[in-house]
Amino acid sequence: MxxxxxxxxxxxxxxxxxxxxxxxxxxxxxxxxxxxxxxxxxxxxxxxxxxxxxxxxxxxxxxxxxxxxxxxxxxxxxxxxxxxxxxxxxxxxxxxxxxxxxxxxxxxxxxxxxxxxxxxxxxxxxxxxxxxxxxxxxxxxxxxxxxxxxxxxxxxxxxxxxxLNFDWDILADEEKQELGESLLNATPGLKRTDDEGWFKVDWERVPELVERKGILVKKGKAYVPLREQLSMILAEFxxxxxxxxxxxxxxxxxxxxxxxxxxxxxxxxxNFGTSDTSYTDGEGAVPGAAINAASVDALSRHFPLCMRNLHMQLRKNAHLKHFGRLQYTLFLKGIGLSLEDCLIFWRQSFRNINDDEFNSKYRYNVRHAYGDVGGDANRRGRGYPPYSCQKILTDNAPGAGQTHGCPYRHFSVDNLISLLQATGVNDRETLQGVREDVAKTRYHIACNRVFEYVHKDDLKKAKDEGIMNQADLDTIVHPNTYFKRSYQLKNLGKLSKADVEMTT
The missing domain is CATH 1.20.930.80 (Transcription Elongation Factor S-II; Chain A)
Structure with missing residues (x-):
């Protein structure tokens, strides 16, 4: 062996x-x-x-x-x-x-x-x-x-x-003269080849320029003017x-x-799609705003479509199923509604049941969401944070008879458009943009598009008067941010620049 x-x-x-x-x-x-x-x-x-x-x-x-x-x-x-x-x-x-x-x-x-x-x-x-x-x-x-x-x-x-030490060949004068007419014909805006320096590279390295048909391609080589250096660098990047x-x-x-x-x-x-970040307690509330059980109806005009839909369904049916109640309760908590007022709000909203049934079936869940009872996440008395757009989009998709979730994702397009029109969004261009966004699964963009339409005059005023700068108006990725920004924009006359900076 x-x-x-x-x-x-x-x-x-x-x-x-x-x-x-x-x-x-x-x-x-x-x-x-x-x-x-x-x-x-x-x-x-x-x-x-x-x-x-x-x-x-x-x-x-x-x-x-x-x-x-x-x-x-x-x-x-x-x-x-x-x-x-x-x-x-x-x-x-x-x-x-x-x-x-x-x-x-x-x-x-x-x-x-x-x-x-x-x-x-x-x-x-x-x-x-x-x-x-x-x-x-x-x-x-x-x-x-x-x-x-x-x-x-x-x-x-x-x-x-x-x-970076790129291995780009600089076009020699002899070859530039030989290709002179071809270079002029293939390069828009060029009058003389002597006015420009040139690189000679494999055409695969500049696909953007080839697609634009703005350069000469011959025998597998692309002849790139110096002014297009950025395109070459980006292609390499x-x-x-x-x-x-x-x-x-x-x-x-x-x-x-x-x-x-x-x-x-x-x-x-x-969270790549919506840049979801951690939520800090109280960051969605607006100091000085009258937020109590009696004011929720009036405040609902500042709600994003997901919460506006829950509110409308609650008023229509005097009831929401479990995930709808949880999503809406945490949102109300985030805008600054106290536990006591939240219990009053839900009790009044469930008008078809008596006190005993409300106390036995629903009261504990509201208290638990606020951290008033329960252990684990609630031990410190803070309860659960309001749902972000990303969580609403990805967790617990609604089934038959359920009203939670994101209308931009979970509604049919026709039902979504009908809901938007019912809330006052009737601009054809905006609705067409929403259709296109939803078709390409850009749900948070659709929501921001609607926000910008509804608040277009207020946004212009806020920028013109320097009350809000561009950094305060980044893309909305949280329902409570939507509420806070909407409330601020609609109440610009009552808020100073300092108030806005303190609450954004």
């Missing part, structure tokens, strides 16, 4: 096999210098950060990406997008240039760039699991990169591009990120053992 002689193994050759496991090796710490404001995100972070930073940085970046997606869905112009995104970037993900500091890259710039760097890689983990998430992530990251590139200082931008995400998706199973990160990443990926 053949005997395997271990002594004959070449130790150098055996050591050479380690490259196969290099991708799974323990990362070694490497200090990031962040010389440039812009980043292609090619070097993974290795320094330690806290779990709180891990989650908050990711949430802040997700908020920016979601707002970019919302601007795209609502066909905002580049100028409108810039006006909307700029204050949000300053608030959640600032990234100043080197010229913003008299001493070069100071600690503030390093902290900003570290957050930008790490938050990108955290979301890369969260959104690499499916092809759809990867595609959306690449598209939105490219939008963010493009926005920052265009806003960057020209000198720093040039230095950043030079640092997309290609590298797509490749990196595919690699990350293969490494994801190795994270299953980390019970700290998986829940956070799962939460982030599920």
């Amino acid at each position: 053949f005997q395997y002689d271990k002594s004959r193994i070449d130790t150098k050759r055996r050591a050479g096999l380690d490259y196969k496991r290099k991708q799974f090796a323990t990362p070694t710490y490497k200090q990031q210098e962040y010389v440039h404001r812009l980043n292609f995100y090619e070097i993974p972070p290795t320094a330690e950060i806290t779990l709180e930073q891990f989650e908050q940085w990711a949430i802040d970046r997700l908020r920016i990406l979601s707002e970019l997606e919302a601007c795209s869905y609502r066909n905002k112009t580049p100028a409108e997008t810039a006006a909307h995104i700029t204050p949000l970037l300053q608030k959640f993900l600032p990234l100043h240039s080197n010229t913003a500091s008299s001493s070069g890259v100071d600690q503030r710039l390093k902290d900003e760039r570290q957050k930008d760097h790490y938050s990108h890689f955290i979301l890369r983990l969260a959104f690499s699991s499916t092809e759809d998430l990867r595609r959306r992530f690449v598209r939105l990251e490219a939008m963010l990169f493009k926005f920052r590139f265009q806003q960057d200082d020209s000198k720093e931008r040039r230095a950043f591009v030079e640092s 997309n290609a590298r990120l797509e490749k990196a995400l595919e690699f990350t998706s293969r490494a994801l199973p190795r994270l299953d053992e980390d019970d700290r990160l998986i829940p956070i990443l799962d939460h982030l990926s599920k």
Whole structure:
């Protein structure tokens, strides 16, 4: 029998096999210098950060990406997008240039760039699991990169591009003269080839320019004028990120053992559509507003469609089933309705039953939602937070006879339009936009579209008078935010700018 002689193994050759496991090796710490404001995100972070930073940085970046997606869905112009995104970037993900500091890259710039760097890689983990998430992530990251590139200082931008060491061939003068007429015919707005510098690259590297039919393509090569440099950089950014995400998706199973990160990443990926964030007690209430059992009917005109529908059904049938009651109770709690007033409200609303039946079947559930009774989540007396849009969209879809959920998702289009018209939304353009949003599963965009139509005059007044700035008017992703913003806009004459800033 053949005997395997271990002594004959070449130790150098055996050591050479380690490259196969290099991708799974323990990362070694490497200090990031962040010389440039812009980043292609090619070097993974290795320094330690806290779990709180891990989650908050990711949430802040997700908020920016979601707002970019919302601007795209609502066909905002580049100028409108810039006006909307700029204050949000300053608030959640600032990234100043080197010229913003008299001493070069100071600690503030390093902290900003570290957050930008790490938050990108955290979301890369969260959104690499499916092809759809990867595609959306690449598209939105490219939008963010493009926005920052265009806003960057020209000198720093040039230095950043030079640092990337792209292998782009510069078109020689002899070839430029040879292709002169073809270059002129294929490049709109060009009068003389001598007026422009040119790159020569494989056509697959500039698909956007090829699709636009704005460049010459010949024998597999694309001839790109210097002014289209951004398109080439974006194509390279997309290609590298797509490749990196595919690699990350293969490494994801190795994270299953980390019970700290998986829940956070799962939460982030599920909330990609609406940038769902944690809800702070009382943040949906409006100080000074008259909110009690008797005022709910009047306040309902400020409710989002999901809660407006529940209120209308409650008034019509004098009853709501369990999930409808829970969704509505938590919303009322979030706008500032006290437990005592909430019990009065429900008792008066259930007009077809007596006190004994109400006390035995429904009173405890209301108290439990407020944290007045029960254990576990209610031990501290806070109860449960109001449902976010994401939770309403994804949890406990309504069945026959149930009225909870999101009308934009759970209603037929015809029933949805009828409900909107019943609440006073009759604008044909708005209703057509809602139809298109729902068809493309952009439910939160449809809701925001309706909000902007209903409050169009108030929004203009708030901006013109400086009572609300753009950062206060980001995309609504929570029913209680919808109520608070609606109430504020409809009561601008009673609220000062300080009042609005205090409550937003």
